Amino acid sequence: MSSPRARSSSRTPKPIEDPPTDLESIARIDASLVFEHFTTDDAWELGSALRARLLPIATPVVINIALANQNQPLFHTCTHPGVMPDNDSWVARKRKTVLRWGCSTWYMHCKFKGDEVAFREKYGLGNSAGEYAIHGGGIPIRVTGVEGVVAVVVVSGLKQHQDHAVVVEIIRELYY
Template identity: 45%
Template sequence: MSLTVESVTTQEEACRLPSFDSNVAWEIGHIIRANVQKKFTRPVVIYIAHANSSQLLFFATSGPGTLPDNMHWVKRKEAVVLRWGCSTMRMRLSLQTKTKTLQEVYEMSDPSIYAVHGGGFPVKVEGVEGVVGVIVVSGLAQEDDHSVIVDGIQEYLAKNP
């Protein structure tokens, strides 16, 4: 499936959780890690934190070989999700339709702070306004970083309706 702004927005809405706490973060993080290990050989970083405090709730690598650069990507993707309240993939696709960069649209958007590459995803909860957490995957192609998060949340929701 080719991703569009509309399809990613639909994914974000479909991935709303009934609740979110450290146990939910651990379960989703564990699912994502297991799925990455099954499908990919490249090592990734999986990071889940609260939105309001950046309190780390889950952190793991899928295996040996990640680099310090992965955490730079994590923090830059997290910054996009927290600032604009949407996935980094949706922001990227939105900018592509405008044929502009983040820096051109938002003049103060420092590329050392923000990265519009797939793999940052907002955690939203039914009945709660705004973003309550952020999930970031770094290490794969950006479409794969994005899809392993969506697949992980959907798998969690299927087990915990």
Template identity: 45%
Template sequence: MLNSLPSPTNSLADLAREEKSFTFSHFTCEHAWVIGNILRNAFRTIDCPALIHISLSSSQTLFHTPSMPGMMPDAEVLVDRKKGTVLRWGHSTWYMRCKYGSDKGLVEEFGLGAEGRGRFSVEGGGYPIFVKGVEGVVGCIIVVAEVDGEQCHGVVIKAIEEYKELRDGFRSPMRSVTMK
């Protein structure tokens, strides 16, 4: 699967447009569950250990699981660093990588000093969740895997595209039930 992914663009304008094109009408734990499982299955299919995390900007975790055995505890730290980047700057970590080149470049640009070095990451695989009518980032999709950040970004994009195709015209049976 990873070999079939096109390399993501390095154009900041195109990446920003891509991020906004994936604006959801709403985002719930149901969305996170489906997207998380699409990601998990994608990494399992290519026999690649990955940690998949989806949460709201309020820090509420909606989905968090490894794709398969093999992830080291340090992956949790990288999830937090990618999440910090997405939530602070409102862009994917791949966008930030293309803009600043490295974690060091980001830290220096914003004068974050030594304490900033361990708080943020511009390695691809962190993606913002936008919801129509809500200002700013509502949450984030984070992938830490044993592939490079460019490929992580590509897998996230493919998962969101697959999710949107699944959801076209789909109405959850639970939404048609009237609660009494």
């Protein structure tokens, strides 16, 4: 059964700009992404905008937004067929990194220059290192006047710098 609506656009997708790789710039961007409030409606708006932005790209991508304190999903979807269970594993690992260190996974990736061994040793993670991912795409959601991270948005499926950059792009377009 075919759908009357096209699921992806035949137009050329807008390129996703590369994010900075220096820690100062990444930290400044992370710190600037503060919401006045973050409700289920905000999660829906953000998740839907991310999905609309990513639909023209043929690569299957997972978009997940969940509350920080309960792991309660507020938004979870895929853009195209072909997403594998491994994508959800990446979502969980990126989310766990954001919650433990309170910064984007892109920041952690650049801090360790992608060196997972150095990351594991720095924090004494041992066998639990596989529970975390220092690959871009996990971003903390902060709210003015609230201490800590209130939610985490994760994109998984593109190149890691694109996973990160598209979230920043859409948050800026919607809220700034």
